[in-house]
Amino acid sequence: MTTDLEHLRSDLLASIDAASGLDALEALRVHALGKQGAITGLLKTLGGMSPEERQEQGPRIHGLREAVTAALTERKASLERLALDARLASETLDMTLPVDAVPAGSVHPVSQVMDELAEIFADLGFAVATGPEIEDDWHNFTALNIPETHPARAMHDTFYFPETEGDARKMLLRTHTSPVQIRTMLAAGGDKPIRIIAPGRTYRSDSDATHTPMFHQVEGLVIDKGITLGHLKWTLETFLKAFFERDDIVLRLRPSYFPFTEPSAEVDVGFSVVNGKRVIGGSEGWMEVLGSGMVHRKVIEAGGYDPDQWQGFAFGCGIDRLAMLKYGMDDLRAFFDGDLRWLRHYGFSALDVPTLSGGVGA
Ligand code: PHE
Secondary structure, three states, rough: OHHHHHHHHHHHHHHHHHHHHHHHHHHHHHHHHHHHHHHHHHHHHHHHHHHHHHHHHHHHHHHHHHHHHHHHHHHHHHHHHHHHHHHHHHHHOOOOHHHHHHOOOEEEEEEEHHHHHHHHHHHOOOEEEEOOOEHHHHOOOOOHHOOOOOOHHOOOOEEEEOOOOOOOOOOOOOOOOHHHHHHHHHHOOOOOOOEEEEEEEEOOOEOOEEEEEEEEEEEEEEOOOOOOOHHHHHHHHHHHHHOOOOOOOOOOEEEEEEEEEEEEEEEEEEEEEOOEEEEOOOOOEEEEEEEEEEOOHHHHHHOOOOOOOEEEEEEEEHHHHHHHHHOOOOOHHHHOOOOHHHHHHOOEEEOOOOOOOOOOOO
16 A cells, blocks of 8 residues: 555656646646546545554545645646746747838928928027917907908808807817917017017818918017018018028018008019029019018007007918928928828928028028
């Protein structure tokens, strides 16, 4: 009996040690400790033994069961570790990529032109201001001297939001960057000079080769004492010469009408024809590039300034149009198609930051 137990013990421990996998190990467990198992069978014999015999054999059989159970547990843990190691080794993912396989991104012409504008105007002492694209009717129209019944509202093809209960304000997508004039004045508190440009997205319900429902404008605003049309003209001339990088830029200010400026002027830039193409510079023909004027008294007042003491000028200009004129694109819709070929062709290197000394033309 004793030697039988010893045999069984060494056989089982050797098999457990040699078990090749978790399934084989489970089969061994059933073989030893299952309902019909060898050790289970031995435990059952204890009942038929004399008390003396049981006292001798009991601890042996229980000891065998414990040793086998411990060996099974240990082997199971080490097989599981091996299985995990094998899985980890086979499931690696190489996160590194060769550098030249990653296509370089490019800066969109609109972003490039915005950077150029900020650089040029920073040199003239203008800060960059911003305002929300989801605007209320008051900032977009009323405060800009466009009351409810004004026909200019109809001209703007505005995207309105459905009215919300409990909110008296009519919300809309701003149709121009001019509401930033009002926001900047109100934030300044009515007692200090202002010089800002406000580039950003604007929206009108319009779509063809030269109009997209979303487009970009840049607003300019100067508020100070003793500001005249002369300051406006000099500023625009200086800006356009720097932007187009030519000294032969000729401006023509045409009397016009905007509710928020008085007097108002539309600004044309002269072009010449080179190889059948229009090029900015010279004065063979005129191209309209921006709207401008002296800030209306009512607008200065809505901005919290005293119009008897403070004057100013403002201008607004399509950024997409500026980009088209400078870099020679002819379809505005391509700007927003997200076509990588177009971006590769017209985009700018991210390292090509516009600076006045380096030439803002990139
Ligand atoms: N907001 C005008 C437009 O969108 C442009 C403008 C701005 C005109 C400032 C005059 C002064 O057409």
